Amino acid sequence: MSGRARINGTSSATSASTNGKGPILQRKVSKLLDKKIGQQADRMTVDYPAKPEDAAGLNGVVKKEVVVGEGPRRAKRKARKPAIKDESSDDSDTPLQTKRRRTSNGVKAISVVQSSDDDVPLAKKATQKNRKLTTPKAVIKDKKPLALISKDDSSDSDIPLAAVKLAKEKKNIAAKVTRTEDKKPAVKANGTKRKTVIKDESDSDAPMKAKRAPAGRKSNGVKKEESSDDDIPLAKKAKPTPKKTAAVKKQTNKDSTPDTKVPAPKGKGKAKKEDTPVDAETAEEEEEYKWWENQAETDGTQKWTTLEHNGVLFPLPYQPLPKNVKLKYGGVPVTLSPAAEEVAGFFGHMTDTPHAQNAVFTANFFKDFLKVVKESGGAKDASGKKINMKEFTKCDFSDMHNYFVAERDAKRTMSSSEKKALKAEKDKAEEKYLHCILDGRKEKVGNFRIEPPGLFRGRGEHPKTGMVKQRVQPEQVTINIGKGVPVPPPPKGHKWADVINDNTVTWLATWKENINGNIKYVMLAATSSLKGMSDFKKFEKARELKKHIDRIRADYNRELKAELMADRQRATAMYLIDQLALRAGNEKGDDEADTVGCCSLRYEHVTLEAPDLVIFDFLGKDSIRFYQRVAVIPQVFKNMKIFKKPPKTTGDMIFDRLDTTQLNKHLQNYMPGLSAKVFRTYNASWTMQQQLAKIPNTGSLHDKYAAYNEANKIVAILCNHQRTVSTNHDSMMQKVEEKIKALRYQKLRLKRQILFLEPERKKKKPDFFKPDPEIDDKTWILEHQQSLVEQEKDKIRKKFEKENEKLVENGEKEQKHSELKERLEVIDEMEAEFKEENKTGTVEPKLRGATVEKLESQIEKLDEKILKQETDAKVREGNKTVALGTSKINYIDPRLSVMFCKKYNVSIEKVFPKTLREKFKWALESADDSWEF
DNA sequence: CATGCATACTCCGATTCGGTCTC
DNA sequence: CGAGACCGAATCGGAGTATGCAT
Numbered sequence: 001m002s003g004r005a006r007i008n009g010t011s012s013a014t015s016a017s018t019n020g021k022g023p024i025l026q027r028k029v030s031k032l033l034d035k036k037i038g039q040q041a042d043r044m045t046v047d048y049p050a051k052p053e054d055a056a057g058l059n060g061v062v063k064k065e066v067v068v069g070e071g072p073r074r075a076k077r078k079a080r081k082p083a084i085k086d087e088s089s090d091d092s093d094t095p096l097q098t099k100r101r102r103t104s105n106g107v108k109a110i111s112v113v114q115s116s117d118d119d120v121p122l123a124k125k126a127t128q129k130n131r132k133l134t135t136p137k138a139v140i141k142d143k144k145p146l147a148l149i150s151k152d153d154s155s156d157s158d159i160p161l162a163a164v165k166l167a168k169e170k171k172n173i174a175a176k177v178t179r180t181e182d183k184k185p186a187v188k189a190n191g192t193k194r195k196t197v198i199k200d201e202s203d204s205d206a207p208m209k210a211k212r213a214p215a216g217r218k219s220n221g222v223k224k225e226e227s228s229d230d231d232i233p234l235a236k237k238a239k240p241t242p243k244k245t246a247a248v249k250k251q252t253n254k255d256s257t258p259d260t261k262v263p264a265p266k267g268k269g270k271a272k273k274e275d276t277p278v279d280a281e282t283a284e285e286e287e288e289y290k291w292w293e294n295q296a297e298t299d300g301t302q303k304w305t306t307l308e309h310n311g312v313l314f315p316l317p318y319q320p321l322p323k324n325v326k327l328k329y330g331g332v333p334v335t336l337s338p339a340a341e342e343v344a345g346f347f348g349h350m351t352d353t354p355h356a357q358n359a360v361f362t363a364n365f366f367k368d369f370l371k372v373v374k375e376s377g378g379a380k381d382a383s384g385k386k387i388n389m390k391e392f393t394k395c396d397f398s399d400m401h402n403y404f405v406a407e408r409d410a411k412r413t414m415s416s417s418e419k420k421a422l423k424a425e426k427d428k429a430e431e432k433y434l435h436c437i438l439d440g441r442k443e444k445v446g447n448f449r450i451e452p453p454g455l456f457r458g459r460g461e462h463p464k465t466g467m468v469k470q471r472v473q474p475e476q477v478t479i480n481i482g483k484g485v486p487v488p489p490p491p492k493g494h495k496w497a498d499v500i501n502d503n504t505v506t507w508l509a510t511w512k513e514n515i516n517g518n519i520k521y522v523m524l525a526a527t528s529s530l531k532g533m534s535d536f537k538k539f540e541k542a543r544e545l546k547k548h549i550d551r552i553r554a555d556y557n558r559e560l561k562a563e564l565m566a567d568r569q570r571a572t573a574m575y576l577i578d579q580l581a582l583r584a585g586n587e588k589g590d591d592e593a594d595t596v597g598c599c600s601l602r603y604e605h606v607t608l609e610a611p612d613l614v615i616f617d618f619l620g621k622d623s624i625r626f627y628q629r630v631a632v633i634p635q636v637f638k639n640m641k642i643f644k645k646p647p648k649t650t651g652d653m654i655f656d657r658l659d660t661t662q663l664n665k666h667l668q669n670y671m672p673g674l675s676a677k678v679f680r681t682y683n684a685s686w687t688m689q690q691q692l693a694k695i696p697n698t699g700s701l702h703d704k705y706a707a708y709n710e711a712n713k714i715v716a717i718l719c720n721h722q723r724t725v726s727t728n729h730d731s732m733m734q735k736v737e738e739k740i741k742a743l744r745y746q747k748l749r750l751k752r753q754i755l756f757l758e759p760e761r762k763k764k765k766p767d768f769f770k771p772d773p774e775i776d777d778k779t780w781i782l783e784h785q786q787s788l789v790e791q792e793k794d795k796i797r798k799k800f801e802k803e804n805e806k807l808v809e810n811g812e813k814e815q816k817h818s819e820l821k822e823r824l825e826v827i828d829e830m831e832a833e834f835k836e837e838n839k840t841g842t843v844e845p846k847l848r849g850a851t852v853e854k855l856e857s858q859i860e861k862l863d864e865k866i867l868k869q870e871t872d873a874k875v876r877e878g879n880k881t882v883a884l885g886t887s888k889i890n891y892i893d894p895r896l897s898v899m900f901c902k903k904y905n906v907s908i909e910k911v912f913p914k915t916l917r918e919k920f921k922w923a924l925e926s927a928d929d930s931w932e933f
Numbered sequence: 934c935a936t937g938c939a940t941a942c943t944c945c946g947a948t949t950c951g952g953t954c955t956c
Numbered sequence: 957c958g959a960g961a962c963c964g965a966a967t968c969g970g971a972g973t974a975t976g977c978a979t
Binding site for chain 1: 957960964978
């Protein structure tokens with residue numbers, strides 16, 4: 001261990017992983033990205049909750065400045081090639097020869113504490129593998145992956161607490177890190193794969209050299225490398241226990257050969273009956289197939305045996321507009337072919353949406369529109385003269401738009417019987433497509449409707465947004481169906497592109513869409529057994545990961561110091577994926593929106609703030625902004641610094657030696673089927689479990705439900721699931737605020753009534769009669785009183801008018817205006833009362849039988865109301881940008897929710913709406929009140 | 934105070950685009 | 957290595973429900 005004491009200590013890193021440090025999500029700031037085109041840099045201030053256990057004392061709310069949408073992202077996006085060039089320079093392929101000692105940074109003190117284990121020379125380590133693997137595990141008490149959950153987490157491995165940070169802030173670590181790399185001769189040990197060796201300025205250089213011994217492995221290519229990665233054969237070790245463990249627990253009756261692949265029952269349920277346990281048979285003839293009670297081990301390639309369905313439903317053909325409704329060009333009504341008119345109509349529908357203000361959208365639309373116009377005979381004016389449309393800005397869609405709006409309104413105001421008739425008609429047309437018959441069972445089909453034509457609404461800055469999505473013809477549609485069953489007839493006069501019988505896929509029909517060339521499918525609904533089974537498998541896979549997670553974390557924490565750049569990047573990426581729940585981040589093309597995930601992060605997406613803060617700011621899936629300012633372990637910080645080192649600059653990949661394929665391949669070694677996204681499922685469900693465990697089993701149903709939602713919210717934040725705040729959110733919040741104030745004023749008046757009855761009370765209970773600080777504002781009270789007065793007036797007037805209407809209707813005479821005046825005199829009284837009230841601070845109770853007791857009970861009721869309104873408002877404000885649904889549907893193992901409901905005696909309906917109950921039927925029946933993820 | 938009714942708001946499900954990952 | 961097959965995602969419109977108001 002001589003001289004080998006690590007400065008930043010592996011032990012902290014290791015412990016961080018093994019005792020399950022979780023995503024540091026409480027630091028998360030979820031804020032919607034400003035999606036406007038031509039992003040300007042808007043500055044805004046964001047509140048986010050500080051880590052509760054944060055020892056630095058960042059309690060309450062921390063203000064962060066967030067910059068929205070800055071800089072040209074695409075501008076400097078480079079090919080990944082430059083990496084090669086880098087290699088000759090600094091860090092790449094450079095073995096670490098010399099060991100740099102860090103002498104003067106603040107971290108040193110910590111380093112002393114490093115455990116011996118980690119300081120064992122690498123060469124030796126290999127031989128100690130077993131120990132290495134087992135020891136830390138034994139020490140682990142708390143496997144929780146999430147930092148926020150456990151207090152102790154923060155204490156040990158979360159060394160970088162804010163206080164510490166500040167203390168270290170100005171130290172020269174940073175400078176050191178960047179300056180300390182030396183150029184070393186490149187090593188190209190292998191022909192197949194280029195490796196970059198990282199020099200780690202700080203510490204472990206010497207051991208690295210030793211470790212290079214296994215370099216031989218490199219020459220053997222990928223496979224070898226992976227297996228030797230850990231001298232233990234991971235893949236093998238990974239599953240000392242065969243499949244049995246996971247899903248099958250419940251199956252008592254599956255005595256038929258467990259390992260042989262039992263394909264779906266042949267024929268229609270006959271085969272099924274034979275190997276279906278008795279209890280699975282139900283009396284109903286339409287017996288429900290409980291696949292989760294009858295788990296057949298299939299290899300998964302064959303998805304069905306028989307399949308019957310009725311094909312797809314095409315949208316109605318275009319209905320031309322009335323002759324008087326036209327697009328105008330330069331003020332002149334334009335006559336178009338139906339095809340062109342339809343496209344114009346697409347836009348006409350959207351003139352009041354933000355799309356119409358999007359330059360890319362309009363440009364793409366107009367280009368495609370002109371093409372259609374040209375191909376369909378051009379545009380003419382009323383006299384038949386050609387109109388040559390050239391400028392989008394001269395187009396006036398308002399006639400069309402108004403027409404559509406009117407149409408919609410007409411539909412809305414239709415009588416309910418008409419609506420019903422219309423719906424019945426629609427249902428009838430759709431009926432036969434709703435279900436298919438799969439392996440003899442009726443299953444719901446999902447999206448049997450062919451997508452109608454329209455304008456492509458790409459999300460974010462999609463280069464193709466606004467392009468015309470063409471009408472799909474039967475000739476483009478391929479049908480997939482079982483052999484020997486009737487093929488659904490194509491629409492009259494048409495043919496299918498093809499009819500196939502492929503039982504290795506789950507789709508019933510497919511076509512190619514014209515915008516991106518993507519393939520679209522008609523598949524079964526989420527409630528179907530096919531989807532249900534794969535959903536179930538997904539969660540079982542995530543649970544399987546539980547068994548490997550400690551080892552995986554230990555490994556990547558160790559490999560954060562790997563000498564090979566690729567390994568180190570991979571480890572760092574795994575850290576991010578595990579801790580921050582990032583997506584894998586596949587490469588994307590230039591004809592898509594510029595969004596990234598972990599592997600595709602670029603220089604400009606990450607900012608470092610010594611000593612340990614990493615700021616992520618990028619657009620993820622759906623161009624949803626991911627912004628997080630997060631403290632990472634020292635080694636990760638160091639690595640990020642290295643990965644950002646010059647000559648890398650804006651546009652360059654952070655992980656230039658890593659891609660998702662490599663990453664997933666590596667993960668496969670740990671566990672079959674493991675890929676990056678499993679971590680999201682795992683961490684989400686795990687977090688949920690931890691959160692639910694904290695909920696006390698007391699209190700009202702409402703409280704429990706609220707607590708459940710809070711847990712759900714934490715998961716949603718972890719996964720960065722956002723939603724746009726509704727346009728009227730602010731006004732709604734204001735309304736609620738006013739409402740609460742009004743209630744408070746009511747309360748005040750009740751108290752004043754008490755004082756009227758028993759003035760001496762004020763001395764007895766001064767606290768009770770202290771002014772309510774929330775409405776301790778004379779002008780507000782006056783305004784409020786005024787508005788109450790106005791309301792009253794309005795009511796009286798309205799009532800008066802209504803009465804008159806009725807009188808007129810009945811042929812009688814209207815009441816005189818003087819009558820109204822008379823009635824309005826009450827208002828004068830009211831105003832006088834207010835005045836009196838403001839003067840004396842008491843209110844004469846209106847009701848005869850008013851007693852102090854009655855008033856007090858009314859006050860209590862008001863208090864409840866106020867509290868409810870306030871908590872509701874708080875929740876709404878807190879959830880305005882957080883979408884809970886996505887995690888509930890896709891990431892949180894439904895059995896957790898079922899467990900929660902059973903254990904806490906909450907009805908499942910409260911937690912799962914109908915469709916989810918159906919989708920998760922398997923979970924409803926297989927989890928009890930003590931089920932664990 | 935219960936009831937009926939119109940309106941506001943919420944929430945749900947459908948939709949369709951955007952990812953991941955495998956072969 | 958790109959096509960293919962799925963899973964995951966936010967959004968949108970409408971159904972359903974709460975709310976407010978008059979009776």
